[in-house]
Amino acid sequence: MHISSVYNTDRKDRSREYPLFLSKEEVKNVRRFHKTFRGYERTPLSRLNNLAKEIGVKEIFVKDESFRFNLNAFKVLGGSLAIGKLLCKKLGININETTFEYLKSDGVREKIGQMTFVTATDGNHGRGVAWAAKELNQKAIVYLPKGSAIRRVEAIRELGAEAIVTDLNYDDAVRLVMKVAQENGYEIIQDTAWNGYEEIPKWVMQGYTTMADEAIEQLNEIGIERPTHVFLQAGVGSMAGAVLGYYANVFKDNLPITTILEPDNAACIFKSAIIGDGKPYGVSGDLETIMVGLACGEPNPIGWNILRDFSDMYISSSDHAAARGMRILANPIGNDEKIVSGESGAIGIGILSLIMQDENYKEIKEKLGLNENSTVLVFSTEGDTDPVNYRKVLWDGKYELSL
Structure with a gap:
């Protein structure tokens, strides 16, 4: 000890x-x-x-x-707010004047179209992003580090997200997410920052x-x-x-x-x-x-x-x-x-x-x-x-x- x-x-x-x-x-x-x-x-x-x-x-x-x-x-608190603010930014509205229920509406889905959120996680953050994406009728792809517990992976998939277990540690999984997002036009919802990625x-x-x-x-x-x-x-x-x-x-x-x-x-x-x-x-x-x-x-x-x-x-x-x-x-x-x-x-x-x-x-x-x-x-x-x-x-x- x-x-x-x-x-x-x-x-x-x-x-x-x-x-x-x-x-x-x-x-x-x-x-x-x-x-x-x-x-x-x-x-x-x-x-x-x-x-x-x-x-x-x-x-x-x-x-x-x-x-x-x-x-x-607790992690869903962060991912859901970030996705909510990102949607509001695309809609040109203030999140302080709207609700999560409104962002779930068919009208919002029609305005912004199909989006894919991508993130790296040890489990809980990815599950929160997957939950928010499902609630908002959007897609999520979650990358996990090697050795991730089966139950944590299953919990993400049960929410309709794609969960991919890598052979990388967490920080390298984050770098992989950066590459995948750039190549495919996905939105990164990550709980850490780097140069040029600070707002979310x-x-x-x-x-x-x-x-x-x-x-x-x-x-x-x-x-x-x-x-x-x-x-x-x-x-x-x-x-x-x-x-x-x-x-x-x-x-x-x-x-x-x-x-x-x-x-x-x-x-x-x-x-x-x-x-x-x-x-x-x-x-x-x-x-x-x-x-x-x-x-x-x-x-x-x-x-x-x-x-x-x-x-x-x-x-x-x-x-x-x-x-x-x-x-x-x-x-x-x-x-x-x-x-x-x-x-x-x-x-x-x-x-x-x-x-x-x-x-x-x-x-x-x-x-x-x-x-x-x-x-x-x-x-x-x-x-x-x-x-x-x-x-x-x-x-x-x-x-x-x-x-």
Whole structure:
């Protein structure tokens, strides 16, 4: 078992610019659009009082995204908004003045004709794009990296999309998507950015803020103004950057202490922080990890800039921490709610529990100021999207961890 950390010592010394595309007004409009979806509901925010007492913090809240539109993950929030904004751009209308139901209409389909959306994914993002394309009577092609779980591939195909498993890692699959799109005139809906491709990734990031806004609204409803600590997992850094960028706009100088989490074999944000010159850096190789949703070797530069300027600590960990988090959430203490959290979703609880309970990480605990007065918010970004591996972790003790 392994946890490495680097504290962002110069965060308060940087000249920081608040990301305006994640402002409160922008997020208000994003949330309004998502509310026009048939079946939209806030996902649960579970309050784990007994777990908090067990590990020594005041409160633990888990935003459970396994309930999002029956898709078992949060990613649809980003892909659906990006596709919605792209359609509105082609129609010459403002997304703030329309609805998802209108974009699904036959009249819109007649105006814009047949479109094909293409993306690379480790599973959840592709499923979200496939869902949005099906709802809008359009086509989707999804490329997946080698070793993708059969169930994740099937879930994409069940939504009518073409799913192609490559022999590439995630980042090379993204490059393949760029080539395929250029050759065929497809529209790329990707959750990372590169030179010349920044507008749609920003839209995707905006979509993720619905989850972050719901969480704060739910906390406010029970009398909690803000969490003291937030743990955010990062692949390319789009989700983490979106949530943190929005919270930076909301809380300004009273921003919660925020920690960014990654698997050891795909820790591109951690590497960028270690080098420390303010630029994003990638990692190479197969990127093999149980946390397949985080198996990304190259940071989204838009997300990285936010994580660089506003986060407090970066942590890279072995897969055992994620497995520990899955087991903790699936085996609640007392009357705490059971949460079915997948490998990428459970890393926040796994890391938090280790920091609080393992003396080897006492220094991390002290640097983050985690104690009996801390209110911690984590995001379980997926459920059991790979049910076979989920059972292997819970039933068979895969990635066993002994303190």
